[in-house]
Structures are given as structure tokens and as C-alpha cells.
Amino acid sequence: MSTKRDYxxxxxxxxxxxxxxxxSAYRKLARQYHPDVNKETDAEAxxxxxxxxxxxxxxxxKRAAYDRFGHAGTQGGFGGFSGGFGDFxxxxxxxxxxxxxxxxxxxQRGPRRGADLRVGVTLTFxxxxxxxxxxxxxxxxxxxxxxxxxGAEPGTSPLRCPQCNGTGEVQRRQQSIFGTILTSTxxxxxNGLGEVITxxxxxxxxxxxxxxxxxxxxxxxxxxxxxxxxRLASEGNQGLAGGPAGNLYVALTVQPHAVFQRRDNxxxxxxxINIAQAALGAEIEVPTLDGAExxxxxxxxxxxxVLRLKNKGVPHLRRSExxxxxLVIIDxxxxxxLNAKQKKLLEELGxxxxxxxxxxxRGFFDKLAGAFSDAFGS
Numbered sequence: 459m460s461t462k463r464d465y466x467x468x469x470x471x472x473x474x475x476x477x478x479x480x481x482s483a484y485r486k487l488a489r490q491y492h493p494d495v496n497k498e499t500d501a502e503a504x505x506x507x508x509x510x511x512x513x514x515x516x517x518x519x520k521r522a523a524y525d526r527f528g529h530a531g532t533q534g535g536f537g538g539f540s541g542g543f544g545d546f547x548x549x550x551x552x553x554x555x556x557x558x559x560x561x562x563x564x565x566q567r568g569p570r571r572g573a574d575l576r577v578g579v580t581l582t583f584x585x586x587x588x589x590x591x592x593x594x595x596x597x598x599x600x601x602x603x604x605x606x607x608x609g610a611e612p613g614t615s616p617l618r619c620p621q622c623n624g625t626g627e628v629q630r631r632q633q634s635i636f637g638t639i640l641t642s643t644x645x646x647x648x649n650g651l652g653e654v655i656t657x658x659x660x661x662x663x664x665x666x667x668x669x670x671x672x673x674x675x676x677x678x679x680x681x682x683x684x685x686x687x688x689r690l691a692s693e694g695n696q697g698l699a700g701g702p703a704g705n706l707y708v709a710l711t712v713q714p715h716a717v718f719q720r721r722d723n724x725x726x727x728x729x730x731i732n733i734a735q736a737a738l739g740a741e742i743e744v745p746t747l748d749g750a751e752x753x754x755x756x757x758x759x760x761x762x763x764v765l766r767l768k769n770k771g772v773p774h775l776r777r778s779e780x781x782x783x784x785l786v787i788i789d790x791x792x793x794x795x796l797n798a799k800q801k802k803l804l805e806e807l808g809x810x811x812x813x814x815x816x817x818x819x820r821g822f823f824d825k826l827a828g829a830f831s832d833a834f835g836s
Contacts, residue, residue, distance in 0.1 A: 462529050465511035473525070477516065484512040569701035572599065575694040576707045579676065583715035587747055587772050589680035596674060596706055599667040599695040605659035607698075609666040614657040619648035626650040666698060676708050681775035683720070684712040717745060723772045723782030730789045731755060746770045746784055753786060761790040 466473050469483040490496060491505040514520045523531035577594050601607040610616050618624040622645035632639045644650040658664030674693060682688075687707050694704025719726045729744055739757035743750045744767075751767055764785050771782025796804065 463507065465515055465524060468507055468511040469515065471515075475515075480512065480515050484508065484516070488512075568699060570698045571701045572695035572697040572704035574704040574707060576709060578709045578711060579678075580711045580713060581678065581682070582713055583718060583720075584747060585678065586682050586684075586710070586712040587680065589682075590678045592676050592678060593673050594676055594708060595671055596693065597669055597671045598693075598706075600670045601696055602659055602662035602666055602668050604661035605666070607666050609655045609659055609662065609664045611657045611659050616653040616655050619645060619652055619654050621645055621647035622652065624652040626652040667696065674706070678710070679775060680773040681723070682710055682712075684710065686710045718747070720772060721785075723774055725771045725782065725784045727784065727786055728789045729753070729786045730791045731759075732791055732793070736760070736788070736790045744786060755788070759788055759790075761788060763788040 466475070469475075469480060469487065471479055471483050475483075487508045488505070491501050491508060496505075514524050520531075525531075575596060575598055577596055579592055579594060581590065581592075602609075605612060608616060619626075622628050626645055626648065627642045627650070628645050629640055629642050632641060645652075648654050655664045659666075662668050674690065676688060676690070678688065687709050690706040690708065692703040693706035696703045717727050725747065727744070729742070731740065731742065735742070735755055736759045737757065739759070740755045742753050742755060744753045746767060748770060751770065753765060753767065755765070764787050767784040767786065769781045770784035774780045774782075793800070
């Protein structure tokens, strides 16, 4: 007496179930008990039983024989089925993205996108702030103009691969504990292209593409910073078999400036002044990226004070009508060498001013904190 479970019970369907219902039940259970997914000890046995049931119930003739004679109607059970796992390949490809052999299937014959490329461009500080037009030379793969991308010498044509018959894949049957497993691998003769070139093009040697160097114009917008990348769409390597071209990425490096430093959209600079200018105030011409500007130094300006020139900074990258500011950090220079007259005048000034007392106005650390606050705009 057979100890096998009823195939309808194995799949959890009624005896009146349609072919679609049987297939749906099998897909669900196969995903649940596949040994690559389910690591329970009985998963392999359950998986084998599920496949055995589906092998019978998915076949009209075998199902009719099973309905009439039970397991005896299967003529030897699971091992005697002539169909093997041929119908399961497409199911497992849908379920797991691979064939029964565990190999991911890729379409080598379809359109393939070209690779992205990168080039570097070095800018001056001013070019990064205001933008520039630069030319770059890029070497990329383009379709061979001699063979028009076929890879074959004009007057000849690629031939269908005799090894895979143009499919790009070679199928192999293997026996396992589950029965016959059908696996697909990329054809080694044509590398999955489905065709072989018997008379290669003399220009591209059958590769369908050749290297070409092109000079491209790059419009660099105002406000870019060091490390910014600009994408030129479809200016990378051309695709194959009608696939789109890759992109060209232009990586920007900005040279440092002798006077200015950048912080976001603001420009920072240090302005040295003498103690008289700091005490009495002054009007001093300072450089900006737009030319010289007059900066008013208020009387009593302290070391580290930050003065602001509005709209003299860096344009916002995508809103060039807006600009940051130029922050001028005051550096009160204490003289280290004095002539006799200067020394005498300072001595007289020092006597008239007296010595500041501890605790006057803000404390030292408050002043220090204030200097940092002014310098960094908080």
C-alpha cells in the first residue's frame, strides 16, 4: 500500500482545481520550501514532494490517470516521469530570478547601455565663483563607422552561432535527487551574443566600436565649489545593440586664492590695520572679486571684529541672482619695531590712557567668544 500523500493535499487544492489554481499553489509552496530559502531539516523532503505532485497535476494526461488509478497511475512514481523539470525552469526564474541551476540569466543580446566616463577640470577661484566655459578632451567608445557597428567587414554579415543556434545560451540537463534539472549558461562561442563574426571589420576588429577623442564644451555655472561634478548626458561611451550612451561626469577642482577663502556662499578675508586706524577709525580700500571697495573702519574697532560687505560673495549655484557676502576679519597689527619718535608717542599715549582694570567691560573669555561669534557669523 502506498504511503504517499494525496497530491491534491500536498498542494492544498481541491480535486476540481483549475490548472491556474494548481500552478499558483505550486509557486507559493515552492518559494516557501525551496532548499536555498528554507533551511529547516524537512524542507528538502517537502520540496521534493511538492514538485512530485505538481509534475503530475500540471500534466493533463497524468492528472487524468492519477484521478482514475491514484499513485499507481503514475507508472513508477516520481522517478519514472519523462518530463523531468523542463517546465519548472520558467517558474523558478520567475520566483528567484534564476534557473534551476542557480545561475542568473542575463540577456547579452539585448540593448546594452554604454559606460559612464569621468574627466577632471581645474578652475581658478574666480572661475568657480562667476562660471566659465571650458573645453575638455574625452576619449570614448563610438560605433565603428566602417562597419556601421555590425563588427563584420562591409559586404559580409555576422552568422548565427552554430553552438547556441542564435539564442546566446547553452542548455544542459543534469540528474539530481529531484529529477532532471535544466540549466542555462552563456554560450562560450559567441559570449551570449547569438552570432559569430567570420570576417571581422578591419577597423574595429569585430568589436563594433572604436576609440575616438572628442573635444566638448563644458558650461560651468557660477557658484560651483571644489568637488562639484557636472553631468553631460549621453556623452560617455556609446551603447551596443541600440542601447543608450553613458554619461560624462566632469569633476571640478578649485585652486586656492591668495587672499580669499570660501565658506558656503560667503567669502572671507583678513584685513591688517594698525592700532591708530583701529582706535581712530579709517576708510580703507579692500579687494573684492568685483574690484576695490571702500570699507569704513569704525573708531574703536577691536581685533577679530568682522565687517560685512553685502552681496560681494559667491552666487548661489542655481539662483545666480542671489549672492553671499564678503566678511572682512580685522587683524589689528601690533608693531614690533618702533623708531624713537614712535616709541615716545606711544609712551605718552599709554600714560594718558592708563592701565585697564581687571573686570572692565566684558571678561576676556566673553571677548574671545564674541570674536569667534563675529568671525563665523553667529
